[in-house]
Amino acid sequence: MEWGIANGFFLAVILVLTVFWAKFKGDIGELAVTYKLKDLDKEKYRIIHDIKLKNMGGSTSTTQIDHIVISTYGIFVIETKSYKGKIYGKEKSRTWTQYLSNQKNSFMNPIFQNYAHIRAIESILEDSYPEMTYHSIIAFSGGANLDAIEVTKAKVCKIRYVSEAIKDLSTEEVIGKEDIGKIIEIVEKNKSHQTDLTHTREIKKVKKENEEKIKDNICPKCGGNLVEKEGKYGKFIGCSNFPKCRFVLSQKKKS
Structure with missing residues (x-):
């Protein structure tokens, strides 16, 4: 019994440390994006950082979004990745690959990940703004080599170019300035207060369940x-x- 309690405590500590380390690495990239987004015109672009929304129809109850830029040109949803090394990936591939020195690591296609974020925003805005334009941006750290990535619809760039990417995609105004504040209000009303630890536990549980399904x-x-x-x-x-x-x-x- 005592061993079971000690073992449970040890696993809890490992989970907390894993969450902390992942959040620390992610926070550095997110802070860099936050700094770069300051270049945008504040009258036409408003930004929401690090928000959790209810995940309508998803495998987890919430989805965590790094940055949402709401503008007269539509909504830009940014997923930040703090990966270094050479990155290989295609728009419709389930996973992408990171080559770093002698290591090869696979990770979920961030375009799919960001599509889930866009769907969450879409679901809360579809009544008021059914014709909204959404832009998906994946921003990698400066140490990433993105030459081998093949995409056509989503925008993949380094963090330092994120504001330029948004400006390049800002070709047609789809809403007025007065709508920006209304959209922010709707998003804020629908945000979740789930903790990072609970969110991470849900993700781990879903991953394990998916691995079991694949085995079968x-x-x-x-x-x-x-x-x-x-x-x-x-x-x-x-x-x-x-x-x-x-x-x-x-x-x-x-x-």
Whole structure:
């Protein structure tokens, strides 16, 4: 019994330290973005930093958004990534890859991640602003090499260029200045007060559940069967419900 209590306490400490370290690394990138966004015209752009919203239809109860820029040109949703090294990724790939020295690490496609953020904002604004324009921006730290990233719709850039990216996308005004304050009010009313620790626990739980589903050849996205298919670049494991579900587990190159 005592060992069980001690073991539980130890695991809790590890979780808290993991959350703290991840938040510390993330905070540095978010602070850098906050500084860069000061270049924007305050009359046409208003910014909300680090907010959690209710996640309508998502696997977790909340979604955490690094930065929302509300402007007359639409809403810019920014996901910050503090990754260094060479980054490989495609717009529709499930995961992207980081090469750092001799290490190779996979991480969730941040475009998918940011799409969930946009959906959360869309769900609370659809009644008042059904025709709103949304822009997805992924901002990486200065130590990242982004040459191997292939995207067309989302904007991927380094943190130091984030305000320039927003200005480049600001081509057509879709709302008036008076609407900016109204949208901020709606967003603030719908923010969640869930703690970072609870949010992280939810994410870990969902990740574990998805891993179990994949082991049983079940698609974690729609519940369909995972089957081996032959694609343009070789064999891969994907969802049997394609094209309705585009989940892909892995791809093997032909030898």
